[in-house]
Amino acid sequence: MTRDAHSAATRAAREHYSRVLAALAAQFRDVAAAEDALSESLLAALQQWPVSGVPDNPAAWLLTVARRRLIDHRRRQSLDAAARERIAQDFDAISEEPEMEDKRLHLLFACAHPAIEEKVRAPLMLQVVLGLEASEIAALFLTPPAAMAQRLVRAKQKIRDAAIPFRIPSPEDYPERLGFVLMAIYALFSVGYNATVVPNGPREDRDSPSFDALWLGQLVVALSDRDPEALGLLSLMLFVESRRDARRDAQGRYIPLCEQTPSLWDFEAIRRANALLKEAADKVAPGRFQIEAAIQSVHAARAQSGETDWASILVFYDALLALTPTPVVLINRALALSHVRGIDAALEDMRCLDEDPRIAGYQPYWAARAHLLGKAGRNDEAEHAYAQAIALESDPAVREFLQAERSRLAN
Numbered sequence: 001m002t003r004d005a006h007s008a009a010t011r012a013a014r015e016h017y018s019r020v021l022a023a024l025a026a027q028f029r030d031v032a033a034a035e036d037a038l039s040e041s042l043l044a045a046l047q048q049w050p051v052s053g054v055p056d057n058p059a060a061w062l063l064t065v066a067r068r069r070l071i072d073h074r075r076r077q078s079l080d081a082a083a084r085e086r087i088a089q090d091f092d093a094i095s096e097e098p099e100m101e102d103k104r105l106h107l108l109f110a111c112a113h114p115a116i117e118e119k120v121r122a123p124l125m126l127q128v129v130l131g132l133e134a135s136e137i138a139a140l141f142l143t144p145p146a147a148m149a150q151r152l153v154r155a156k157q158k159i160r161d162a163a164i165p166f167r168i169p170s171p172e173d174y175p176e177r178l179g180f181v182l183m184a185i186y187a188l189f190s191v192g193y194n195a196t197v198v199p200n201g202p203r204e205d206r207d208s209p210s211f212d213a214l215w216l217g218q219l220v221v222a223l224s225d226r227d228p229e230a231l232g233l234l235s236l237m238l239f240v241e242s243r244r245d246a247r248r249d250a251q252g253r254y255i256p257l258c259e260q261t262p263s264l265w266d267f268e269a270i271r272r273a274n275a276l277l278k279e280a281a282d283k284v285a286p287g288r289f290q291i292e293a294a295i296q297s298v299h300a301a302r303a304q305s306g307e308t309d310w311a312s313i314l315v316f317y318d319a320l321l322a323l324t325p326t327p328v329v330l331i332n333r334a335l336a337l338s339h340v341r342g343i344d345a346a347l348e349d350m351r352c353l354d355e356d357p358r359i360a361g362y363q364p365y366w367a368a369r370a371h372l373l374g375k376a377g378r379n380d381e382a383e384h385a386y387a388q389a390i391a392l393e394s395d396p397a398v399r400e401f402l403q404a405e406r407s408r409l410a411n
Contacts, residue, residue, distance in 0.1 A: 006050075016062060018188070022128070025110075025166065026106050031159055106167055107129075108128075108129065109168060112181055113177070115164060117151070125180060129184050130209075134149035171225060185216045188216070192209025192211070218234060228285045228286075231283075231290075232277065238270070239293060243264075243265055246264035273293065274300075295316045330352070343372055344376065347373070366389035367393075367402060369382075369385040370406070374405070379409045382409055387406070
């Protein structure tokens with residue numbers, strides 16, 4: 001197997017997994033069976049592409065092969081000869097050239113259906129959109145892996161057995177489902193945006209999931225009659241996206257937001273983001289994504305003022321903490337607090353997390369703690385926190401940055 005063919009198969013799995021899975025699940029109405037067939041087609045790609053070459057359209061190739069697997073499986077499942085004949089006629093009518101209409105939003109709304117247990121909706125979306133294993137999702141939600149795996153299996157069975165439709169719901173059904181869909185789209189964006197960057201590499205090859213998420217965000221804004229939280233999410237993603245070219249230098253080294261050169265930001269994306277945020281604010285229905293977008297808007301304003309208005313950012317984090325009191329929000333609020341009331345106040349604010357088992361393996365907590373402890377001159381504690389953050393970081397550029405910060409403690 002050649003290295004190029006293996007890389008192509010891996011890239012296809014990462015970039016096209018959710019789109020192909022959604023197309024299969026929407027057609028066959030069985031998420032679990034679609035996952036199995038897609039896994040088989042990926043294995044076939046690893047076996048065949050080194051010999052036959054990588055196809056011009058890897059996603060269409062994967063979809064065609066997976067469809068054939070599902071058709072064969074359905075035929076074998078049917079014991080009645082007449083039923084087998086009907087299945088054969090129905091599925092033989094399917095074109096061999098797959099229609100790659102994007103059905104991901106349909107799949108997300110199916111996962112957010114009221115018939116699906118609420119606590120498993122977000123995990124289910126993470127699996128079908130990102131292709132995460134049950135064990136990875138269990139770690140995110142602090143749940144035993146076996147229990148999470150069982151919940152996901154039951155949820156997929158529910159979609160199949162209850163014949164949950166794969167379609168965009170009517171506007172009156174949006175409030176109950178939209179929040180879960182927005183969270184999944186943001187997760188897709190974050191995974192793509194935070195992926196390891198190849199300096200000067202093609203944008204579409206580096207982080208296609210984040211571009212997919214932006215497309216889905218625009219689609220859900222239109223379909224939801226410009227819901228304020230949908231507007232807030234799209235605004236948030238555009239603010240973050242505007243800094244893409246400033247977060248690495250020419251050598252690929254990581255540059256934190258506070259050290260980025262604003263002239264490298266995409267001001268057209270910032271203009272669009274601010275317009276969306278204003279439109280959302282005019283609807284007077286504040287929510288999580290609107291507040292997060294407002295925080296990013298304040299950061300973006302540094303391009304004009306030359307300074308970051310940390311007091312305003314702290315106000316927004318107070319509002320966000322009241323709405324979603326999570327460790328992630330508390331950590332970011334503490335960093336903002338350090339600029340307004342000092343390092344000691346920030347460290348005191350974070351003390352409630354010291355014994356929280358949820359953040360033991362959360363890299364941003366250790367990175368933030370290390371930064372604050374270093375500023376406070378508590379070098380031994382900072383050294384330990386940096387060691388934890390470095391061990392948990394998967395991005396080589398960020399790991400190198402943390403190692404450099406750690407080295408400064410000794411100097």
